[in-house]
Every structure is written in C-alpha cells, then in structure tokens.
Amino acid sequence: MEEHKKRIxxxxxxxxxxxxxxxxxxxNDYEVTHAKNGxxxxxxxxxxxxxxxxxxxxxxxxxxxxxxxxxxEKNTDVPIIFLTAKTMKEDVLKGYKVGADDYLNKPFDSxxxxxxxxxxxxxxxxxxxxxxxxxxxxxxxxxxxxxxxxLKFDGGDPVKLSPKENELLRLLALHENDLxxxxxxxxxxxxxxxxxxxxxxxxxxxxxxxxxxxxDKVEILNIxxxxxxxxxxx
Amino acid sequence: MEEHKKRIxxxxxxxxxxxxxxxxxxxNDYEVTHAKNGxxxxxxxxxxxxxxxxxxxxxxxxxxxxxxxxxxEKNTDVPIIFLTAKTMKEDVLKGYKVGADDYLNKPFDSxxxxxxxxxxxxxxxxxxxxxxxxxxxxxxxxxxxxxxxxLKFDGGDPVKLSPKENELLRLLALHENDLxxxxxxxxxxxxxxxxxxxxxxxxxxxxxxxxxxxxDKVEILNIxxxxxxxxxxx
DNA sequence: CATTTTTGTTAATGTAAGGTTAAAAGACGA
DNA sequence: TCGTCTTTTAACCTTACATTAACAAAAATG
Numbered sequence: 399m400e401e402h403k404k405r406i407x408x409x410x411x412x413x414x415x416x417x418x419x420x421x422x423x424x425x426n427d428y429e430v431t432h433a434k435n436g437x438x439x440x441x442x443x444x445x446x447x448x449x450x451x452x453x454x455x456x457x458x459x460x461x462x463x464x465x466x467x468x469x470x471e472k473n474t475d476v477p478i479i480f481l482t483a484k485t486m487k488e489d490v491l492k493g494y495k496v497g498a499d500d501y502l503n504k505p506f507d508s509x510x511x512x513x514x515x516x517x518x519x520x521x522x523x524x525x526x527x528x529x530x531x532x533x534x535x536x537x538x539x540x541x542x543x544x545x546x547x548x549l550k551f552d553g554g555d556p557v558k559l560s561p562k563e564n565e566l567l568r569l570l571a572l573h574e575n576d577l578x579x580x581x582x583x584x585x586x587x588x589x590x591x592x593x594x595x596x597x598x599x600x601x602x603x604x605x606x607x608x609x610x611x612x613x614d615k616v617e618i619l620n621i622x623x624x625x626x627x628x629x630x631x632x
Numbered sequence: 633m634e635e636h637k638k639r640i641x642x643x644x645x646x647x648x649x650x651x652x653x654x655x656x657x658x659x660n661d662y663e664v665t666h667a668k669n670g671x672x673x674x675x676x677x678x679x680x681x682x683x684x685x686x687x688x689x690x691x692x693x694x695x696x697x698x699x700x701x702x703x704x705e706k707n708t709d710v711p712i713i714f715l716t717a718k719t720m721k722e723d724v725l726k727g728y729k730v731g732a733d734d735y736l737n738k739p740f741d742s743x744x745x746x747x748x749x750x751x752x753x754x755x756x757x758x759x760x761x762x763x764x765x766x767x768x769x770x771x772x773x774x775x776x777x778x779x780x781x782x783l784k785f786d787g788g789d790p791v792k793l794s795p796k797e798n799e800l801l802r803l804l805a806l807h808e809n810d811l812x813x814x815x816x817x818x819x820x821x822x823x824x825x826x827x828x829x830x831x832x833x834x835x836x837x838x839x840x841x842x843x844x845x846x847x848d849k850v851e852i853l854n855i856x857x858x859x860x861x862x863x864x865x866x
Numbered sequence: 867c868a869t870t871t872t873t874g875t876t877a878a879t880g881t882a883a884g885g886t887t888a889a890a891a892g893a894c895g896a
Numbered sequence: 897t898c899g900t901c902t903t904t905t906a907a908c909c910t911t912a913c914a915t916t917a918a919c920a921a922a923a924a925t926g
Contacts (some may be wrong), residue, residue, distance in 0.1 A: 835874090857871090
C-alpha cells in the first residue's frame with residue numbers, strides 16, 4: 399500500500415540528541431535527513447522533497463525561524479514542527495506566525511512526537527492533492543508563471559509580480575471561475591485573518607485588476623463577505 | 633468583514649475555569665457554548681454546528697474521550713482539542729487515537745491556545761473542498777448557485793443574491809414543494825427567533841418573490857402561522 | 867362582524883465591506 | 897547607509913446588506 403517511506407528533514411545542532419532522535423525516527427520507518435544547522439538544513443531542503451520538517455529553534459548561524467521562513471518561500475505546504483525550549487512561549491507564538499504546524503517543548507516524549515508526526519503527515523496527505531505542483535496558468539490571454547513570478551500578455555513582455563501579488567493571483571487561478579474565499583487567501587498567504595490583513599488583500603486585488611486590465615474578458619469579481627472570483631468570459 | 637463568528641463547543645466541568653476560558657474566547661471573537669459535563673456537551677453538540685470542540689479530559693459522568701468518540705460518530709471532521717492534566721502522557725496518546733487534532737496541558741497559556749485554535753480552524757478551512765453538488769439547485773426555469781450566490785433565469789444573466797437572500801432561497805429549495813417552517817429559517821439563518829427577525833424574514837420573502845417573478849410557475853406560498861412553501865407548478 | 871394577529875410590501879436608515887489611491891513603514895541588497 | 901522594492905496602514909469614497917418602520921391586506925379569533 400505505502401509507496402515510499404515518509405521523508406523527514408531533521409535540523410538539530412546538538413549532535414548527541416540529533417543522532418538519537420534520528421535513529422529513533424528511522425526505527426519507526428521514516429527516512430531521515432539530519433542537518434546540523436540552519437544553513438545545512440536549507441541546502442538539504444532544496445535538494446530533496448520532504449514530507450515533514452522538524453526544526454530546532456535554537457541553532458547557531460541560522461535559527462529555526464529564519465530557516466522556516468526560507469523553507470516557506472520555497473514551499474508553502476510542507477509541514478513544520480518546531481522544537482522549542484520549555485517555557486519559551488514567545489517561541490511558540492512566533493513559530494505559529496511563521497506557519498508552523500505544531501511545536502514540542504524540549505525535553506519531550508518520543509511517543510508523543512511520533513503521534514504528532516503521524517497526525518500531521520496524515521492530515522497533509524488528505525489535503526488537496528498537492529496544488530503545490532501547479533505553477534503555470536493560462537488566464538485568458540495572460541500567462542502566469544508563478545514560479546518565476548511573471549505575467550505575460552499575449553506572449554509579450556513579462557511583468558514582474560511581487561511575492562504577494564503572485565501568490566494571490568495563483569490562488570485565484572487555482573480557483574478559476576469559482577469562489578476563492580477571503581479566509582483562504584488570508585490564512586494561506588498572510589497567515590493571519592484580521593482587519594488589516596484583509597484590507598491589505600483588498601489593495602492587492604486592486605493591483606491585480608490593474609495588471610489584468612489589458613484583457614477585458616478577464617475580471618476579478620467580489621462576492622460580498624465571501625471572497626473573490628477570477629472569471630474568464632468567453 | 634465578518635462572515636460569521638466561529639463557533640466553539642467548550643466542555644469543562646470546573647465552573648470557574650470554564651467561565652474564565654469562555655469569556656476569554658468570546659473576547660477574542662468566538663461564539664462559545666459552554667457545557668459543564670460530557671452529557672450536556674453531547675446534547676449541545678447535537679443541537680448545533682460547531683467549528684471546533686475543546687474538551688476537558690477529566691470530567692464526571694462522561695470523560696472527554698468518551699465524549700470525543702460520540703462526537704466522532706456523528707461528525708468525522710470537526711476538530712477536537714483536549715485539555716489534559718500536565719504529565720499525563722497516556723492521555724495525550726489516547727487523545728490522538730480518538731482522533732484529536734491537538735491537546736494542551738493544563739495549566740496552559742491562553743495565547744498559545746488562541747494560536748492553536750486559529751491554526752486548526754484555518755487548516756480545516758483549507759481542507760474543505762467544494763462539493764458543488766450541495767449548492768446548485770434547479771427551481772423551475774431558474775438555476776440557483778448558492779455557493780457563488782447567483783440566480784439565473786433561462787441561462788441568462790445571473791442576478792446576484794445577498795447572503796440572506798441566498799440562504800433563505802436555498803432553504804426553501806431544499807424543502808421544495810414542502811413546508812419550510814418559519815422557525816427553521818429563523819434559527820438556521822438568523823440564529824434568533826423573535827418579532828424583528830421574523831419581520832426581517834418576511835422582507836426577504838418579498839424580495840425573493842420579486843426575483844422569482846419571471847417564471848410564473850414558481851411561487852412562494854405562505855402557510856399561515858407555519859412557514860413558507862416553494863412550489864414549482866407543472 | 868369587529869378585533870387581533872400574521873403576512874405583504876416599500877422605503878428609510880445605519881453599518882459594514884469593498885475599491886482605490888497615496889503615504890508610511892519594512893525589508894533588502896548594493 | 898542609501899535607494900529601491902514591497903507591504904501595510906490610512907484616508908476617503910462607493911456599494912451592498914440587514915434591519916426597522918410604516919402602512920396595507922389577509923387570515924384567524926371569538
């Protein structure tokens with residue numbers, strides 16, 4: 399049934415603890431890549447596809463949060479678990495802001511970690527058959543390449559999109575002709591849903607509308623109180 | 633923006649702690665139903681739709697796990713967070729087995745709880761993939777798309793519906809040719825049944841009748857003192 | 867039949883959400 | 897540190913919505 403072992407990227411600077419944890423996870427049928435610091439962690443992340451990242455927060459050179467941010471830029475979906483020192487509540491909150499899926503206070507119980515890993519991986523598996531793979535869209539007479547972040551009209555000169563512009567347009571494109579709930583964009587892109595992020599999103603909608611003006615068959619409609627809808631009229 | 637506040641079922645037997653927590657959550661813009669034990673919790677769960685359940689593990693009459701199992705039988709999707717006593721690792725593991733989404737050791741930090749709630753609710757939101765079936769209705773020569781909130785006559789130009797118009801028409805459509813009790817609409821849509829909401833509903837019925845005028849085979853009949861009936865004559 | 871209750875309908879009002887532009891604040895590399 | 901790009905916040909305006917009031921018409925009540 400199971401095609402391949404789940405791959406975990408473990409970034410932990412303490413060599414003893416790291417090795418023990420790695421062995422423990424491998425004993426439990428995970429394929430583990432162990433990086434000794436944030437730098438190395440990011441290098442390894444770029445080289446491979448992982449099903450889960452476990453990041454220590456406190457590390458020399460590059461801490462877990464910075465690493466998480468870099469990882470998130472490459473991949474918005476991969477689950478991240480932070481290992482934080484006990485009592486460091488700030489770390490926990492900061493972790494969630496960066497888009498963590500969970501955290502564990504050190505020292506933690508290994509069985510609990512295992513449960514969390516299982517729960518998270520299973521959860522992600524049921525989530526939309528990774529829309530993460532889709533980066534190129536045809537939107538009316540436009541071509542959106544959301545990996546390189548540009549938008550071309552009629553194959554002409556590409557317009558550069560900022561990260562947020564890009565992600566928002568991509569989300570809209572993924573839901574073409576359908577509702578793209580406000581909440582979805584806010585939680586996925588802004589990672590927070592409040593008055594200000596919501597207004598910020600409206601600003602970006604205005605920007606996108608400007609970009610899309612050249613093709614009058616393409617428009618972004620609002621569904622009051624729900625979200626937006628990218629429609630391509632024929 | 634406010635689509636509607638997220639609803640939380642809080643089941644906690646300690647009256648002091650429960651009340652404080654409830655108030656805290658309400659201050660943070662959640663709608664909270666507080667049950668004092670497992671029994672009551674299940675009763676309340678059956679009566680309403682919740683976006684999240686927070687269950688204390690240790691409770692008289694019916695503990696959190698048993699309650700969670702019952703809830704899972706009714707609803708496989710609603711997120712559950714357990715509140716467990718510190719150090720009770722067994723509880724944590726058991727919780728995950730019952731299908732918990734997360735747990736918190738008591739005493740916990742309220743901000744952390746808030747983050748977890750946010751994270752879990754938004755996670756569920758992204759999982760919920762649109763099953764368009766539930767949202768599309770044929771009413772005589774009309775097509776109602778209650779997800780995108782529009783009503784089309786003979787495939788012509790769609791008329792936009794407001795949220796209340798939409799929900800009301802959808803409820804009527806779900807009961808096509810049958811009685812749609814006043815009380816049902818008021819409790820489901822207005823979440824309150826009093827003179828004013830009732831009058832408000834009448835106003836919406838008038839609006840819907842206007843929209844439906846183009847097809848003289850479609851009408852909304854009143855059943856005095858009972859409710860309304862959407863009929864499609866052949 | 868007179869009276870009360872419920873419903874039909876239109877219009878007015880107040881509030882919230884969204885559209886848009888510009889300025890302020892952050893982020894980041896040179 | 898400066899300049900540039902990006903994002904957020906502010907401001908102002910428009911539109912969308914829901915509620916309430918007001919008055920008319922049916923339906924029930926007795």
